[in-house]
Amino acid sequence: MTENSERRVVSVIVVNEASVLSRITDLFSGRGYNITSLTVAPIPESKYSRLTIVTSGSVRVIEQITKQLHKLVPVLKVYEHADLVEKEMALMKFPITENISDIAAMCLAYNGNIVNVGENIFIAMIADEPKRVDNFLKMIKRYNPKEIVRSGAVALER
Amino acid sequence: MQISGAQMVIEALIAEDVDTVFGYPGGAIMNVYDEIYKQDKFKHILTRHEQAAVHAAEGYSKASGKVGVALITSGPGFTNAVTGLADAYMDSIPLVVISGQVPMSLIGTDAFQEIDAVGISRSCTKHNYLVTNASDLPRVLKEAFHIAASGRPGPVHVDIPKDVTAEIAEFDYSIEVDLETYKPNVKGNPRQIKKAIAAIAKAKRPLFYIGGGVINANAGYEVRELVKRTGIPAVETFMARGVLSHDDELLVGMLGMHGSYASNMAMSETDLVIGLGARFDDRVTGKLSEFAKNAGVIHVDIDPASISKLVNADYPIVGDVKNVVKEMLEISSSINPAKYESWRETVTNFAELHPLFYHEDTDRIKPQWVIERVGELLGDGANISTDVGQHQMWTAQFYPFSRPRQFISSGGLGTMGFGFPAAMGVKAASPDKISINFTGDGSILMNCQELMTAVEQKLPVINIILNNNYLGMVRQWQTLFYDKRHSETDLSVQPDFVLLAEAFGGIGYRVTTKEEFDAALKDAIEKNIVAFIDVVVERLENVMPMVPSGGSLFNMMLLEKKEK
Numbered sequence: 155m156t157e158n159s160e161r162r163v164v165s166v167i168v169v170n171e172a173s174v175l176s177r178i179t180d181l182f183s184g185r186g187y188n189i190t191s192l193t194v195a196p197i198p199e200s201k202y203s204r205l206t207i208v209t210s211g212s213v214r215v216i217e218q219i220t221k222q223l224h225k226l227v228p229v230l231k232v233y234e235h236a237d238l239v240e241k242e243m244a245l246m247k248f249p250i251t252e253n254i255s256d257i258a259a260m261c262l263a264y265n266g267n268i269v270n271v272g273e274n275i276f277i278a279m280i281a282d283e284p285k286r287v288d289n290f291l292k293m294i295k296r297y298n299p300k301e302i303v304r305s306g307a308v309a310l311e312r
Numbered sequence: 313m314q315i316s317g318a319q320m321v322i323e324a325l326i327a328e329d330v331d332t333v334f335g336y337p338g339g340a341i342m343n344v345y346d347e348i349y350k351q352d353k354f355k356h357i358l359t360r361h362e363q364a365a366v367h368a369a370e371g372y373s374k375a376s377g378k379v380g381v382a383l384i385t386s387g388p389g390f391t392n393a394v395t396g397l398a399d400a401y402m403d404s405i406p407l408v409v410i411s412g413q414v415p416m417s418l419i420g421t422d423a424f425q426e427i428d429a430v431g432i433s434r435s436c437t438k439h440n441y442l443v444t445n446a447s448d449l450p451r452v453l454k455e456a457f458h459i460a461a462s463g464r465p466g467p468v469h470v471d472i473p474k475d476v477t478a479e480i481a482e483f484d485y486s487i488e489v490d491l492e493t494y495k496p497n498v499k500g501n502p503r504q505i506k507k508a509i510a511a512i513a514k515a516k517r518p519l520f521y522i523g524g525g526v527i528n529a530n531a532g533y534e535v536r537e538l539v540k541r542t543g544i545p546a547v548e549t550f551m552a553r554g555v556l557s558h559d560d561e562l563l564v565g566m567l568g569m570h571g572s573y574a575s576n577m578a579m580s581e582t583d584l585v586i587g588l589g590a591r592f593d594d595r596v597t598g599k600l601s602e603f604a605k606n607a608g609v610i611h612v613d614i615d616p617a618s619i620s621k622l623v624n625a626d627y628p629i630v631g632d633v634k635n636v637v638k639e640m641l642e643i644s645s646s647i648n649p650a651k652y653e654s655w656r657e658t659v660t661n662f663a664e665l666h667p668l669f670y671h672e673d674t675d676r677i678k679p680q681w682v683i684e685r686v687g688e689l690l691g692d693g694a695n696i697s698t699d700v701g702q703h704q705m706w707t708a709q710f711y712p713f714s715r716p717r718q719f720i721s722s723g724g725l726g727t728m729g730f731g732f733p734a735a736m737g738v739k740a741a742s743p744d745k746i747s748i749n750f751t752g753d754g755s756i757l758m759n760c761q762e763l764m765t766a767v768e769q770k771l772p773v774i775n776i777i778l779n780n781n782y783l784g785m786v787r788q789w790q791t792l793f794y795d796k797r798h799s800e801t802d803l804s805v806q807p808d809f810v811l812l813a814e815a816f817g818g819i820g821y822r823v824t825t826k827e828e829f830d831a832a833l834k835d836a837i838e839k840n841i842v843a844f845i846d847v848v849v850e851r852l853e854n855v856m857p858m859v860p861s862g863g864s865l866f867n868m869m870l871l872e873k874k875e876k
């Protein structure tokens with residue numbers, strides 16, 4: 155319990171079938187593991203989906219998480235990533251009165267852009283490493299974002 | 313062949329060689345019960361509560377080694393069965409539990425007797441299914457039996473909406489189970505096994521730590537061979553009682569919270585733990601940081617998640633313990649039993665210093681005496697089930713078990729009310745042996761309606777109630793750790809157990825002396841009908857020795873020896 159807690163990204167390949175997502179989330183809640191973020195989408199042209207779970211725990215807990223995930227019948231593979239490329243998207247809604255060109259310029263530096271402009275608001279998007287997304291979101295606070303939504307991380311082994 | 317979903321259930325059970333099904337009907341499962349009525353290939357036993365149906369299926373499975381089957385209806389039928397599912401899950405018992413569900417069109421509408429059954433069973437089954445098409449049923453049922461019995465066994469729940477049981481579809485049960493995502497590793501890694509053998513040969517004070525997985529894997533014979541061949545002392549967990557015979561010289565005893573002093577000391581002094589199908593449960597290890605502190609650990613288990621979960625394994629071996637132990641035997645020539653002579657002596661000395669015993673010093677019968685006495689009289693001739701509490705621990709301590717599958721008890725979940733229905737299942741599976749259930753005055757009331765089933769089905773279970781007028785195990789903790797505040801554990805107000813048994817058509821005895829006990833047991837065996845033997849025992853007896861919760865195995869509370 156006193157062991158050091160680390161952030162970890164785990165990818166899980168599962169069969170696309172009813173209630174497979176609840177099996178995974180039940181496992182996390184039932185065994186007291188953390189979920190920081192979770193994304194899921196079908197893998198193209200296959201009967202599988204890929205989940206990316208950002209979690210945290212001691213080395214022993216992370217090892218248990220991967221083993222317990224593996225025990226679930228519809229789970230094909232579990233990757234606990236060490237060396238990975240990680241990206242997360244964020245969408246932000248600003249009042250139209252904010253400085254749109256400043257924001258657009260900053261978004262560019264974070265693989266993003268202005269993606270929608272309306273009568274009263276505009277929406278900006280970025281896609282970058284979760285840490286950089288954190289920083290970006292801190293930075294744009296002064297432009298009074300009305301709403302922010304993050305996608306949760308997706309990851310691939312290098 | 314084109315048949316209904318309900319007929320598919322019947323055909324699948326027949327194809328799986330099921331001879332006994334335990335269950336309880338209701339609206340959503342009626343189509344299946346209609347088909348049960350029409351067939352004579354397997355027997356259906358109507359329990360008087362769904363929880364009992366699942367426990368009976370567990371007892372049946374544990375005694376026979378086969379997959380146990382229970383059949384129940386939706387809603388309250390299912391929720392009544394959940395304790396049984398959880399119990400089977402914790403003790404790795406292979407079951408297929410089939411429940412009815414409201415028709416597909418009503419799912420999600422809060423229909424009559426609708427409950428999200430798979431949502432509830434998800435966390436207490438190995439796997440579960442909601443079947444939405446009859447054409448899926450052959451595959452699902454085949455997978456269910458396969459998953460229940462393979463790898464680390466466990467219960468599988470199949471929920472079938474009523475309209476699916478009426479739907480006609482093609483039935484072909486010759487299909488192969490093809491589960492790309494489920495492939496338990498049964499063969500241990502040969503290099504790891506070699507390393508483990510080398511470690512054993514090098515160790516000075518190795519110790520076998522035998523768990524219930526050995527029984528699940530039918531590896532009792534192989535483990536007996538390995539213990540004999542190596543001359544290494546062995547301790548058993550509660551779940552493993554009977555793997556080694558009680559008279560095996562190398563069996564030190566049971567370890568853990570109510571294990572013997574010698575077993576717990578051996579575990580504390582060993583330099584190499586050889587874990588076979590055991591999972592380092594907290595009731596076994598006591599304080600983890602002090603558990604087998606100076607020892608290396610070999611851990612053989614079918615479940616990779618059990619390895620290094622609590623105690624780090626230096627030699628992890630994932631595989632079926634039967635296969636692994638067979639391989640160990642083949643390459644065990646480097647192990648010299650003579651090497652462990654002084655270690656065996658050390659262990660014997662522990663046992664002589666503080667043997668397992670109790671005081672025979674009151675007018676009342678001591679509960680431990682009853683268990684020893686049944687052991688003397690029936691020994692190998694009985695299968696022994698228990699409920700949960702002090703009587704359960706005394707049974708594990710004092711009954712002379714001589715074979716695997718002789719002892720059937722709820723270990724992981726500790727379910728009061730397990731014993732009687734389980735003992736019925738045991739009797740159904742093993743009719744030639746006497747089926748005894750050691751129970752308590754608290755536990756027996758949690759499934760006493762099964763008297764009716766036992767009478768109707770001629771399952772002459774002998775329930776021996778060790779009656780201390782207490783929820784004894786809880787009372788013991790209150791005595792020891794709550795300054796004797798016996799909160800809500802006094803069971804002075806009781807039914808007349810003799811009349812209770814007789815009201816259902818069974819037979820009852822009330823016993824206050826040893827002579828009466830012998831006579832009652834003899835009579836119950838002769839009458840061959842379900843019996844309650846209500847034995848008035850010493851009320852305040854404690855289960856000893858004991859490792860207080862969270863304490864270290866080597867710090868046991870011991871029973872004081874009396875000066876003569």
Ligand SMILES: Cc1ncc(C[n+]2csc(CCOP(=O)(O)OP(=O)(O)O)c2C)c(N)n1
Binds near residue numbers: 702704753754755
């Ligand atoms: C269903 C359930 N409820 C509560 C408990 C907690 N509990 C464990 S042992 C025990 C006392 C059992 O009393 P009894 O059956 O008379 O056995 P004794 O300990 O007296 O031998 C209780 C209440 C339990 N294990 N199971």
Ligand SMILES: [Mg+2]
Binds near residue numbers: 753782784
């Ligand atoms: Mg009692």
